[in-house]
Amino acid sequence: MKQEKAYYQNAIQNLQERHPFLNYTELSYEIILQEILNGNITSEDLILQEQVAALLNFSRTPVRDALLRLEREGYLTRTEKGSFRLYNGTLLDYLDFSEMRIIVEPMTAALAARRATEEQIQALRENVEHLRVLVAEKGQILKIMETDYAFHHLIAQASDNGYLQELLDRHKVKMTFNFRFVVTEDSIKKLYRSHSGIYQAIAAGDDDLARTRMEKHLLFHTDRIRTAYKNAR
Numbered sequence: 001m002k003q004e005k006a007y008y009q010n011a012i013q014n015l016q017e018r019h020p021f022l023n024y025t026e027l028s029y030e031i032i033l034q035e036i037l038n039g040n041i042t043s044e045d046l047i048l049q050e051q052v053a054a055l056l057n058f059s060r061t062p063v064r065d066a067l068l069r070l071e072r073e074g075y076l077t078r079t080e081k082g083s084f085r086l087y088n089g090t091l092l093d094y095l096d097f098s099e100m101r102i103i104v105e106p107m108t109a110a111l112a113a114r115r116a117t118e119e120q121i122q123a124l125r126e127n128v129e130h131l132r133v134l135v136a137e138k139g140q141i142l143k144i145m146e147t148d149y150a151f152h153h154l155i156a157q158a159s160d161n162g163y164l165q166e167l168l169d170r171h172k173v174k175m176t177f178n179f180r181f182v183v184t185e186d187s188i189k190k191l192y193r194s195h196s197g198i199y200q201a202i203a204a205g206d207d208d209l210a211r212t213r214m215e216k217h218l219l220f221h222t223d224r225i226r227t228a229y230k231n232a233r
Helices: 005-018 024-037 049-056 060-072 091-115 118-137 141-158 162-170 172-182 188-203 207-232
Strands: 076-078 084-086
Touching: 005 024, 005 049, 024 049, 024 060, 024 141, 049 060, 060 076, 060 084, 091 141, 091 162, 091 172, 091 188, 091 207, 118 141, 118 188, 141 162, 141 172, 141 188, 162 172, 172 207, 188 207
Parallel strands: none
Antiparallel strands: 076 084
């Protein structure tokens, strides 16, 4: 965490204004998580609870609890001395995970096309429209990342298959880091077009088209990771 103390105090104040009932552990968690998702914490950084507590002006206990939660969720790993580092997946990790998604998520989209309720289709429509607005604004990578995860989560819910929903929930962290690796400002317009096409297929109840469009969407990102992996060997 590389900002000045005043920066974090302002961030805490903004969080408290929006969510007045968050306790110190929850505030610590939200601040640290935003730093991770914004790219302000790298795998080279050593995260010490004493330093974080001083920056946030909290006691060590809520900060420690927040760091332990982030460790449980897979964002952080603990060192032998009890400090923390950011999860540092290898290119092979990213590639393996992306290949798994290609197997699972096209079928998830097909099931959603068969089973989605009107309310779920409306939620997907609103998600895609929100993504369109974010893409037009530019500089909204963090919010786009959150909207991307929500889109895939909504499709898993619409599939009406509890195992598929559980699988997606369990791998939220890997999806987050995969997104940061493959999506850039230059590629987010393609992301919007892909999501829009998948939504249209699901809304039309066309399971074959939903499956094909989801597979194409995931293959684009997987090919980028595969190329990077081959070049690094």
